[in-house]
Amino acid sequence: MPQEATLQYVYANGKPVSVIVPLGLWREIESERETAHAPSSSADITSVLDWEPLSAPDLRPYRPDEICWRGRTLRLRQQLVCNISREDGLVVIHNEPLGIRAYAESRESAVRDFAEEFMVLWDEYASAPDEELTPDAIAVKQRLLALVDGERTGEEG
Known part of the structure; x- marks a missing residue:
């Protein structure tokens, strides 16, 4: 199960930017598509274009011989x-x-x-x-x- 998701936002100046967010925030945004909010430091974001879950990194211990x-x-x-x-x-x-x-x-x-x-x-x-x-x-x-x-x-x- 993914631990993070990537969101693509569009700023007021029209510039798109992708950010990685915790899965919990991604779920919150997904459940409120109409009123999606970005982190407070990104108040000039006008819309959320797209988001997709990222696969979880392999965090199994590394055991070289x-x-x-x-x-x-x-x-x-x-x-x-x-x-x-x-x-x-x-x-x-x-x-x-x-x-x-x-x-x-x-x-x-x-x-x-x-x-x-x-x-x-x-x-x-x-x-x-x-x-x-x-x-x-x-x-x-x-x-x-x-x-x-x-x-x-x-x-x-």
């Missing part, structure tokens, strides 16, 4: 459980123990961004001497070393 990025693959000893949420219209994949938060317009793009962030952490921390790292960075390094089983190159990610 390997991380692939630019021809490199890191095999993980176990699946990495990452939560997915929506913030400001973006899909966010986050893993708090590693401090990774990847934002994108789609789940697929967020997965790619997450892989890039993971690989950057791996490259920066995995082989760095502890003396060069902060205590928090050392903790992330230890988590990465415990999680990654090995690396392969030559595969697209």
